[in-house]
Amino acid sequence: MHFSMEKKGQALIVAIQGELDLHTSPEFKTEISKAFAAHLDLKYLIFNVKEMTFIDSSGLGVILGRYRDLQDREGRLYFVQANPQIKRVLEFSGLRKISIFADSTQEVLEQV
Amino acid sequence: MENKNWIKLEFPSETRNVAFARTSLALFAAQLDWTLDELEDIKVAVSEAVSNAVIHGYELGEGVVKIKASYLEEELKIEIEDFGRGIADVERAKETGYSSIPEERMGLGFTFMYEYMDEVAVLSQLGEGTKVTLIKKVNNGKH
Numbered sequence: 001m002h003f004s005m006e007k008k009g010q011a012l013i014v015a016i017q018g019e020l021d022l023h024t025s026p027e028f029k030t031e032i033s034k035a036f037a038a039h040l041d042l043k044y045l046i047f048n049v050k051e052m053t054f055i056d057s058s059g060l061g062v063i064l065g066r067y068r069d070l071q072d073r074e075g076r077l078y079f080v081q082a083n084p085q086i087k088r089v090l091e092f093s094g095l096r097k098i099s100i101f102a103d104s105t106q107e108v109l110e111q112v
Numbered sequence: 113m114e115n116k117n118w119i120k121l122e123f124p125s126e127t128r129n130v131a132f133a134r135t136s137l138a139l140f141a142a143q144l145d146w147t148l149d150e151l152e153d154i155k156v157a158v159s160e161a162v163s164n165a166v167i168h169g170y171e172l173g174e175g176v177v178k179i180k181a182s183y184l185e186e187e188l189k190i191e192i193e194d195f196g197r198g199i200a201d202v203e204r205a206k207e208t209g210y211s212s213i214p215e216e217r218m219g220l221g222f223t224f225m226y227e228y229m230d231e232v233a234v235l236s237q238l239g240e241g242t243k244v245t246l247i248k249k250v251n252n253g254k255h
Contacts, residue, residue, distance in 0.1 A: 022163045023127035056159040057220040085152045
């Protein structure tokens with residue numbers, strides 16, 4: 001699993017490639033938490049999951065934890081370009097209800 | 113001739129082996145005629161069961177996870193077994209949102225297994241371990 005982070009204004013864009021599970025989620029959690037701690041103006045978290053091939057409850061748990069950080073800042077959570085399998089897992093886990101699905105990062109950046 | 117096959121896997125309880133287990137099981141399961149969604153269901157369910165063994169069974173310590181998988185015609189059966197601490201209250205562990213480790217995995221492990229497989233059975237003995245049996249039928253048993 002690889003991920004890259006980019007800050008644009010008040011948004012943190014995180015592009016995920018590969019599988020987010022018990023093994024790969026701790027580093028992912030640490031890096032995003034560091035970005036939150038370093039940038040107190042961050043309000044929008046945009047996960048580009050176009051190249052994410054798998055997620056289970058370990059990965060979902062980490063994302064939910066970051067959503068709680070966002071809530072403290074009255075921010076919002078976005079998923080960009082989720083494939084049908086990933087969408088199904090996000091919907092079933094309930095994360096769909098607390099996030100916004102979008103077709104492109106650009107589209108989200110124009111809204112925030 | 114009956115369409116049947118089986119495999120056995122045994123590996124140390126390590127987080128990196130969760131991906132190994134679900135990918136191997138998906139490759140084995142792919143000998144049957146699933147939809148893409150169904151194969152994904154199997155991967156998620158196996159990932160949850162093996163993650164439970166690693167986190168809860170062995171509390172991220174040393175241990176061995178054993179998997180037996182087989183199919184007969186269109187029914188796939190996967191048994192995932194650990195020899196760790198066992199589950200004190202199996203019924204409670206199955207509840208959505210329940211986790212013995214707060215802030216972790218949303219308490220969704222068993223919920224995913226029940227949603228994505230046709231049958232789930234959990235046998236656990238405190239101090240001896242846990243065996244989770246997952247069954248899924250091609251086309252949900254319908255033709």
